[in-house]
Amino acid sequence: MATTDKMDYEIPSYMVRPPTYGKWESVRLGIWNPTTKQFLGRTAKSWGGIILFYLIFYAALAALFAICIQGLYLSLNENSPTWQKDQSLIGDNPGMGFRPIAKDVETAGSLVWYVASDENSVKEWTDSLNAYLEPYTQKGGQNQKVCDYDNAAGDKVCVVEIDKWDPCTASHNYGFNNSKPCFFIKLNKIFGWQPEIYNDPSELPEDMPDDLKQHISSLNGTARNNIWVSCHGENPADKENIGPLDYFPKSRGFASYYYPFTNKKGYLSPLVAVQLTNPKLNVLINIECRAWAKNIRYSKMKSEREGSVHLEVLID
Structure with a gap:
């Protein structure tokens, strides 16, 4: 083997x-x-x-x-946006805003609701206005000057004269404790936008309120160079409940010498204070405020509101 x-x-x-x-x-x-x-x-x-x-x-x-x-x-340019006016996302039609607004905007929306006899309820709204208006109350800001219709800002910016809001001031609690609340209207800033003014009484639009037409006609010369503001109750019941309105400054608009906005240091948007002098209590009042200029387009659609702002007021 x-x-x-x-x-x-x-x-x-x-x-x-x-x-x-x-x-x-x-x-x-x-x-x-x-x-x-x-x-x-x-x-x-x-x-x-x-x-x-x-x-x-x-x-x-x-x-x-x-x-x-x-x-x-x-x-990029630090002083001006690359895309401006109609070339930008915000366009060339300025929107409007108002103050005060509720702390919880998502819940309260545009409702201003308070109890006039309740100090804490009043304080919530006056504190909100004080905080918003603080930059306006700081006197002697840098690069600012007092302007008028014949004295433009030049290289500086025009001061917003808060004494012209009286009695819509902190010392008067903005009228909230007297059931005569004030709210402030502003135009949103658009770089380089220049208003085209309605300064000829013969060219005023037909849908402009009669009281505003009369106000414009009562002014002379350059005093008419304003973006005008009008407020009214939105619905027939609101028109009855809103009562008389006062506007401050008495010019009833945003003076043209604040425009255009060019991002100069110290610039503050002009404001118009609107006071409800005798509103009906315990009733919800729908209010619309509108800005008037030839190049401000107006649309009342709630989803695409242009040239106006909506708010509600309820005083208990």
Whole structure:
């Protein structure tokens, strides 16, 4: 019978069962394996390669980001927007706003509701107005001057003269405690926008309120150079409940010398204070205020309101 010699050969490593280690030994070898010279599963050469890769990758990413930011800065002007008026997202038709507004705007919306005999209820609204009007009450602001229709701002900005709001001032609690509340109307700022004024009584629009037409006709010369403001009850019942209104300043509008807005330091938007002098109590009153200029478009649609603002007043 033939005999077969045993052949000696080396068993491949992948066929050899790995040694069994305890938990602590496995953790220790996972951190540093003295046999393979591996730290956390990688050799020094492997770690060097991956670190070098990520250094180059993130350096290139940072350089690309820096180039993009620098390109953006080069395209911007600190003093004026790149896209203006009808070329911009906000367009060339200024919106309107009012103050005070409720702390919880999402819940209260445009409702001004308070109890005239409750000091805390009154204080909530007067504090809101005080905070909003604080920049206007700081006398002697930088780069400001007192203007009039024959004395424009020039290189400075025109001061908003708060004494012309009286009695809609903090010293009178803005009329809230006397059930004669004041609210303030403003036009939103649009860079470079210049109003086209209704200053000729013979060219006033037909839908302009008669009392405003009479007011404009009573003025002379440059005193007519205003963006006019009118407020009224929106519905027939509101017209009965709103009572007489007073406007401050007595010019009843935003003076043209505050425009255009060009982002000069110290600029503050002009405000018109409107006071309800005898509103009906315990009734919700819907109010609409509208700005009048030839280049202010008007739309009453609630979803796309233009050239006007809506608010509600409820005095208990």
